[in-house]
Amino acid sequence: MASTHPANVPFTEQRARELLPAAVPAADAKLLALGENAVFAAGDLVAKVGRDASLVDRARHELRVAAWLAECGIPAVRAAAPEVLSADGHPVTLWHRLPAAPRPADPADLAELLRMIHALPEPGFALPRRELLGGVERWLRLAGDAIDPADAAYLRERRDGFAAAAAALTPQLPPGPIHGDASPRNVHIGPDGPVLVDLETFAGDLREHDLVVMALSRDRYGMDPDAYDTFVRTYGWDVREWAGCAVLRGARETASCAWVAQHAPGNPAARAEFGRRVASLRDGDPAVRWYPF
Template structure:
């Protein structure tokens, strides 16, 4: 089975351009530049960035991201701003429009991420309900999209692992007071422009353990080759090292499980994704926490 979206067609760049053309006819889809192709196809065109959701089930998530963007704007947090307050749709796929940010003056680093996380973690709850950080909530969908490109035994292993970490995470006692979090706190979700760091990709904003945002960089240090000195900068700017917390290994294990399943959705027709999935799932099966994973 190929990777499919909600209407049964492969979600390729060409497919995403067609959806862009249908939802935003006032721009020329042919002139749009593909910036990324993952959970969304993200295009730049003129002063806009347009995000086209991979799956029709992401419509509610797109609406949530727009609501979060409005809230952050009101709170004065430097974050990407929506060009329209509601999502458009093409064949059920969410399509959202954003103001394009200035060009980055340099790549964002862990210290920049820590700076914006301090702002986010200082926010009170908004006037609407933030969802819990369902870190493992996408596992089933990603494995469904992977279909028979991955070994059914590996899929079953990830489902069992997911269930165990869902239960373990529910029993955690946090060190920090729970509240608003980014949910996918990586330097790639920060852009450093002329006025400093700005938060982007707001889809995973949640109300949950603040430790969720901090475990991400700890895992980057251990799995993805982040320079330990850069991690130390992150800790220095934020003010606390999540590795001191007893629950760190539980959230790390949950995120590893989700990250492995996320790669699986790209496996059909993509040998590099299948190779990376194999590396990740084998290391989880073997309990080897030192195997290097590669961003995908």
């Protein structure tokens, strides 16, 4: 179904709620997250409403990955409907709601899950490469004139440089299935232990992609160094020992900066965080604190 909503309308909680009734009853839906998707809890279900129609294939991929992980016995979120639904052109996927977590997930929980994921063989379908920088253009487009065109041009230049450098990397670990956005925020503590959620970025690529996320969290987002050390001990290797770490870190920083830009229209906090991030990149200062958004 083609969208009938103006393309330049920001994807806000209100807009997502307008779309939600096409998939689930929306009266008591609770917003859990707003990013690439608006994620709502509604009764025993969780509904993920995609930001725009370009995310349909990504939603289909997530459902396929979820089914495969279930077959492998990996503790991960399970889909409640096998197909992607459409709400005015926006993809919607439905998931079984997990019980309330007794505590937040920590880096060691993530490391346990990554050890399982990184031990998996290739599935019976093709996993894409981890196109970490693939969303930069779309995020900058969605930002529009809410950001300085010079900043957008700077990020495009960084994207091109790091994409070329990343393609030439020699990995330390054998490539294979990865989560692609491996952070404790994508882990839920269930009755039987940690459960992996948000499977959209699942890929077949350098295992180091999953480990650099935590190294960057330590350096940019204020993670306790002791917690990072626990992550390293649980996983069994510190990606910072790898010569290619700086390249993947730079690529992820570029992507993370552009990701915030898409929220800038109509959101002063996003514009401020984008400004902080892009200024630190321009200044070459790796220690400036970034704040999760």
